[in-house]
Amino acid sequence: MIIMLKKFYILHHFILPLLLLPLLSNYSDAVNHDTCTSRNDWSIVEKNKYLPEFNIEDDLYRKWSKIFDTIQLAYQNYSESFANKNDATSCDLFIPLINSDLRYFEENFGSNFITKEFIDKMIAAKHGVHYQIVGKRLYRQSDCMFPSRCQGIEHFILEIIDQLPDMDLIINVRDYPQVGRYFPKEQQFPVLSFSKEVSSYADIIYPAWTFWSGGPALDIYPNGIGRWDLMREKLLKIQCKLSWNKKKNVAFFRGSRTSSQRDPIVMLSRSRPDLVDAKYTKNQAWKSKADTLGDDPAKTVSFEDHCEYKYLFNVHGVAASFRYKHLFLCRSLVLNVESEWIEFFYPHLKPWIHYIPIDKNFENVIELLEFLNENQLLASRIAKRGFEFIRDQLTMKTIRCYWQQLLTLYSDRLISYRPLKPNSTLIEIH
Structure with a gap:
């Protein structure tokens, strides 16, 4: 009983x-x-x-x-704590991360601590690209290390420029964050970066340039993935044609060896091909088979073809992985390897609710795959919930909203100096 x-x-x-x-x-x-x-x-x-x-x-x-x-x-323990779930123009869900990022600098430097002298120090440190907003016009230093990345940033700023106050910004377009929490205080600058390891870096997160342009350059994406809105359309259409039961019953990974953290997946694929199909592809840094763990590089696989598999691995590379958001739109179950690397939308994706967490040492991966294979309906439910979150919450409108909230709050809470005219060394962005 x-x-x-x-x-x-x-x-x-x-x-x-x-x-x-x-x-x-x-x-x-x-x-x-x-x-x-x-x-x-x-x-x-x-x-x-x-x-x-x-x-x-x-x-x-x-x-x-x-x-x-x-x-x-x-x-x-899970609750959808956002009020505007049905409002595609709202980004209230993501505001806590902005507040958290700004609070770090307020607690260490005080409110509105950015003076003209402080801006000069930030520019001299060369942690990113110097941008300036003056009179609803956008200006930038003439050289940008990655032009397509600057283009992606400028696209969103120009869309909201009429709502922004005058200010100077340093925006990092490198893959890696720039401001360590362990740096001396005088070297901790409020630099904007697309990704960070939260316990080690104090960079203020902005939505990555890849929502509009750039991204990893691959043979099938020579100019990078780019245009989140267009890729959304493709993946939303393809997932409609692939019900859960039509997907292949293995965990899939294709990608370059940008991090040794990915090695165990590839090795597991070689010992358990019944559970995992994982291979390394060739990237610009590839020199020999040693760079693909002794095998010839595998062919690059489009995101649309990823949707043919029930389970999709996500593992961070140099920083947070650009593929993460795309995998969810396949309505496949994302197997996310534990990491502190985040982009702005990561904190609201919850383990066991939206994805399956994989131990960073891969000690539990075989057990979890066997569990999922024996509990297919449960697996499909979690996959669907992750799919719905990305589909409904990560739209181009919410990304624009995040940019506007981020720059407005950054200006209100951290800046005391306002440029009256553009710096003569900068160029105007049209």
């Missing part, structure tokens, strides 16, 4: 919420690709709600109780 009650509790307080949460979601994407999603999901529920994994007499809970309990705890 006690066992039956425990099972009944698990069914009603864990399994049923997993089934119902996706159905209560609002399909508010501007592109009407949600129809195929909602129709398929209703049919899955009606067809599979009495499958063995949801039967209180089944042995699956006893076999996987540790993982089930972890997922249940994640759902109990």
Whole structure:
């Protein structure tokens, strides 16, 4: 009797919420690709709600109780704490990260500490590109290390330039953050970077240039991935054609060896090809087979073709991985290897809710893949929830909103000096 009650509790307080949460979601994407999603999901529920994994007499809970309990705890502690879920123009969800980034400098330097002298020190330190906004016009130093990256940044600033006050900015276009928390105080400058390791760096995060231009240059993307809005369209269309049951039942990875953190996935693929298909591709730094762990480089695989697989690995490279947001739009289940590297939207993607966390030492990866293969409906639910978050919350409108909120709050809270006219060494950006 006690066992039956425990099972009944698990069914009603864990399994049923997993089934119902996706159905209560609002399909508010501007592109009407949600129809195929909602129709398929209703049919899955009606067809599979009495499958063995949801039967209180089944042995699956006893076999996987540790993982089930972890997922249940994640759902109990999770709440969608944003009020404007259905407002595609709002970025309220992401404001806490802006506040956190700015607070670090306020606590260490005080409010409105950026003077003309401080700006001169920032420029001299050469941690990034010097931008200036004066009279609703945008100016930049003449040289930019990565022109396409500057173009991506300038696209978003120019879209909101009429709403911005006059200010100077240092924006880092390198892959790596520039301001270590361990630096002497006099070397800690409020530089904007697209990514950082949160415990080690104090850079203020901005949405990466890759939402508009640039990104890793590959043979199939010679100018970088670019244009998030266009790639969204492609992936939203392709995922409609690939229901969960049509996807290949292996975990997939293709990418270059920008970090040795990716090596265990490739090695696991060689020992367990039944579970993992992972190979290194060739990048600009490739010199020999040693750079691809002794194998010939594999062909680059488009994001659209990633969608053919149920499970997709994400591992950081030099910094945060640009592929992360794209993987979710396949409506495949993202296996995210634990890391402190983030972009601005990462903090609201939660383990076991939107993706499956993989231990950075890969000690649990085989067990998790076997668990997912035995609990397919649960796996598809988590995949769908991650898909919906990126589809609904990471739009071009919310990215523009984030830029506007970031630069406005940066100006209000950190800056005391306002340029009256543009610096004569800068060029105007049209």
